[in-house]
Amino acid sequence: MSAETWTWIIVLLTFALYIGIGYWARVRETAGFYVAGRGVPPVANGAATAADWMSAASFISMAGLISFLGFDGAVYLMGWTGGYVLLALLLAPYLRKYGKFTVPEFVGDRYYSNVARVVAVIAAIFVSFTYAVPQLRGVGIVLSRYLGVDVATGVWAAVLVTAFIAVIGGMKGITWTQVAQYTVLIIAYLITGIALANFLTGNPIPQLAFSFSDFAVRLSQLQVELGLQEYVKPFQNLSQLNVFLITLTLMVGTAGLPHVIIRFYTVPKASDARWSAGWALLFIALLYTTAPAVAVFSKYNLLNTLANKPVQEVQAIDWVQKWSKTGLLKLDDKNGDGVYQITASKDTTEITIDRDIIVLSTPEVAKLSPIVVGLVAAGGLAAALSTAAGLLIVMASAISHDLYTRIINPQASEATKLAIARVVILLVTVLAAPFGINPPAFIAQLVAFAFGLAASTFFPAILLGIFDRRMNAQGAVAGMLVGLVFTATYIVGTSYLGWPRFLFGISPEGVGTVGMLLNFLVAYLVSRATPPPPAEIQKLVDDIRVPKGAGKAVEH
Amino acid sequence: MSALEAYWKENLSLIRNLLLVWALVSYVLGILLAEPLNAVRVFGGPPLGFWIAQQGSIYVFVILIFYYASRMAALDRKYGFED
Numbered sequence: 001m002s003a004e005t006w007t008w009i010i011v012l013l014t015f016a017l018y019i020g021i022g023y024w025a026r027v028r029e030t031a032g033f034y035v036a037g038r039g040v041p042p043v044a045n046g047a048a049t050a051a052d053w054m055s056a057a058s059f060i061s062m063a064g065l066i067s068f069l070g071f072d073g074a075v076y077l078m079g080w081t082g083g084y085v086l087l088a089l090l091l092a093p094y095l096r097k098y099g100k101f102t103v104p105e106f107v108g109d110r111y112y113s114n115v116a117r118v119v120a121v122i123a124a125i126f127v128s129f130t131y132a133v134p135q136l137r138g139v140g141i142v143l144s145r146y147l148g149v150d151v152a153t154g155v156w157a158a159v160l161v162t163a164f165i166a167v168i169g170g171m172k173g174i175t176w177t178q179v180a181q182y183t184v185l186i187i188a189y190l191i192t193g194i195a196l197a198n199f200l201t202g203n204p205i206p207q208l209a210f211s212f213s214d215f216a217v218r219l220s221q222l223q224v225e226l227g228l229q230e231y232v233k234p235f236q237n238l239s240q241l242n243v244f245l246i247t248l249t250l251m252v253g254t255a256g257l258p259h260v261i262i263r264f265y266t267v268p269k270a271s272d273a274r275w276s277a278g279w280a281l282l283f284i285a286l287l288y289t290t291a292p293a294v295a296v297f298s299k300y301n302l303l304n305t306l307a308n309k310p311v312q313e314v315q316a317i318d319w320v321q322k323w324s325k326t327g328l329l330k331l332d333d334k335n336g337d338g339v340y341q342i343t344a345s346k347d348t349t350e351i352t353i354d355r356d357i358i359v360l361s362t363p364e365v366a367k368l369s370p371i372v373v374g375l376v377a378a379g380g381l382a383a384a385l386s387t388a389a390g391l392l393i394v395m396a397s398a399i400s401h402d403l404y405t406r407i408i409n410p411q412a413s414e415a416t417k418l419a420i421a422r423v424v425i426l427l428v429t430v431l432a433a434p435f436g437i438n439p440p441a442f443i444a445q446l447v448a449f450a451f452g453l454a455a456s457t458f459f460p461a462i463l464l465g466i467f468d469r470r471m472n473a474q475g476a477v478a479g480m481l482v483g484l485v486f487t488a489t490y491i492v493g494t495s496y497l498g499w500p501r502f503l504f505g506i507s508p509e510g511v512g513t514v515g516m517l518l519n520f521l522v523a524y525l526v527s528r529a530t531p532p533p534p535a536e537i538q539k540l541v542d543d544i545r546v547p548k549g550a551g552k553a554v555e556h
Numbered sequence: 557m558s559a560l561e562a563y564w565k566e567n568l569s570l571i572r573n574l575l576l577v578w579a580l581v582s583y584v585l586g587i588l589l590a591e592p593l594n595a596v597r598v599f600g601g602p603p604l605g606f607w608i609a610q611q612g613s614i615y616v617f618v619i620l621i622f623y624y625a626s627r628m629a630a631l632d633r634k635y636g637f638e639d
Contacts, residue, residue: 066610071590071605071606071609071610073610074586074587074609074610077609077610077611077613077614078582078586078609078613078614081613081614081617082578082582082613082617084617084621085574085575085578085617085620085621088621088624088625089571089574089575089620089621089624090571093628097639207611210601210602210611211599211601211602211607211611212599212600212601213600213601214600214601214602216601216602216603216606217597217602217603232594232602232603232606233591233594234587234590234591234594234605234606234609235590235591240587240588243587244583244587244588247582247583247587248583269639270639271625271628271629271632271638271639274621274624274625274628274629275622275625277621277625278618278621278622278625281617281618281621282618282622285614285615285617285618288614289611289614289615292610292611542560545560545563545564545567546560546563546632546635546637547632547637547638547639548632548636548637548638548639549639
C-alpha cells in the first residue's frame, strides 16, 4: 500500500481512538470538568502534561530549528526543559495544595483582589489564544501535506474533534486523550530518530549515537568546508547575553504558562504534583534529547547527499523529487555549472532547505516503510491536537469560571456553571478556527510574546504568593502591570515599530527576563510601603506550604 | 521554632541547593563557560560545552526533580505533614 493510504488509515484510527476516549471520559460535574475530578495518577498526568506541552512546533519544527541554529539551538532545549525544575520546586505542589480550579483563581484569591483576578484572566486568555492558533495551523498543514486535504478542511476537522472531546469531557476527557496522544507522538518520533541514528551510525539509540559518535564534529567541519558556520561553536546566531536571557525567559515562561500549571491540579495529592512533574519532564526529555540527534544526523545527511553533487545525480533521488514538489526543498543550479552549491547567502545558494523537512522527510530519507510516514503524520497531529485542547480549557475556564461564576454571577447553580463552560469552549474553538486557517503574519512572533508575558506577569505573582507571606495585593498588581507594560512595549517597539534594541541589544524573545526582574522589584517595594495582607491570607500561605490536608475535588 | 517553620526552612535550603545545581549546569557550564569547555571532547564525541547545552543539562534537570520529590517525601514524613 502507498504511504498516502497508510496515512489515511492511521490518522482515521487515531482520531477514532481520541473520540472514543473522549466519549468514555464524559463528565457531569464541574470538578470533573475543570480538574478531572483530581483522580489522575502522577505517571498518567506526566504523559498528559508532556503531550499538552509538546506542540506541533516541538514535533515538526524543533529539530529543524536546532539544525539551522547549531549550538545556539540550546536556548530551546535547555529553556523548555529547565522550566520544569522551577515548576516542580517552586510552584506545582503548592498550587495543587491550594486546590482550586484555575490560575487566575489562585492569583485573585491570594491577592484578595478582583483587579488581580481580571489581570490574570486577560493574560491567561491572551497567552493561550496566541499559542492555540499555530496548533490549529499545524494540523491543517500536516493534513494537507500528507493527505492532500486543503488547509481549511484540515483545521475544521481538528476543531471539531477537539471541541467534541473538550465539550463532553472537559479536563477529564482532555487528560485521557492526551495520554493516548503522547503515546502516538513519542512512538512516531522515536521510530524516526532510531532509524536515522541506525542508518548513519549503526547505533540505534539516538542519544548514545549523538553522545559517542563524532557526527556533530563532522557536521561542523562539513559546514565550514561549505562556507557555512561552525555547528558546535556557540554564539554564532545569538550573542552570549541573548542566549542567556532567552533561555531564562523560556524557562520562567514555561513555569508560568497556565495550561501547564493547571495540569498539576488534576493529581490526587500535593506530593503527587512533585512526582508528576518529574514524570512529565522524563517523558518530554525522551523527545527533547532525541531532537538534537535528529538535527545533527539529518543535516549531515542532507548536506552530504546534496551539496556539491552533480545535478543529474541529485535529481534522480526519490525523496528529492517528492520534497521539491512541496516547495520545502528548492534546488536551482543558478550558475549553471551542473553542480548544486550551498552558500551562506540567500542570493547565491543553490540549495534551500525548509526547516520542517528535517523531521518530516526522515522516514523517506532513511528508507523506512510507508507505514512510518503515516505514523509521523499521526504523531504531528497528536502533538497539535493535545496542545490545542489544553489551551482551550484554559481559555474556557478563565471566562466561565473566573469571570462568570466568580465575578458576574457567583450564585449560579452547578448545572448553569457547567453549561456556560461548555458553551464557552465551543465558542472559543470556533472563533480560533479562522485564525488557524489564515494566521496573521505576526502569529509566530506572538509565541515569543506569550513566553515573555507569562515570565513577566504570572511567574513572579505566583512565586511571591507562595514564598513571600508579606506580599500584598498592591505589590502584586503593581508588579504584574509594570512587568506586562514594560515587556509588551519593548517587544512591540523593537519588533514592529522599528525601535533599536535599546537595552544592550537584548532581543525581544529574551526581554521577558528583564520584565520579570522589574516585576519582582516593584512588587517588593510597593508591598513594603503598603499594609500587610489580612491575617487570613497569611494563614492561607502557611496552609499551602505543607502537603497535609490537600482535599479531594471540592465544590466551591 | 514551630514544626511548620522548621519544615519550611529545610525545604527552602533544599530548593536553594538544587537551584544552584540547576543554574550551574545550564547557565555557567552550558552558556558562560561553553566556549572554553568546547576545547574538551569526551570519548571521541561532541565538544563538551556543546554536549552539555544540547543534551547533558536535560538529564540533570530530570534527576533534580525526582531527587527533590523523594527528599520532600522524607521531609513530609519526618514532620508528619504527609497528605
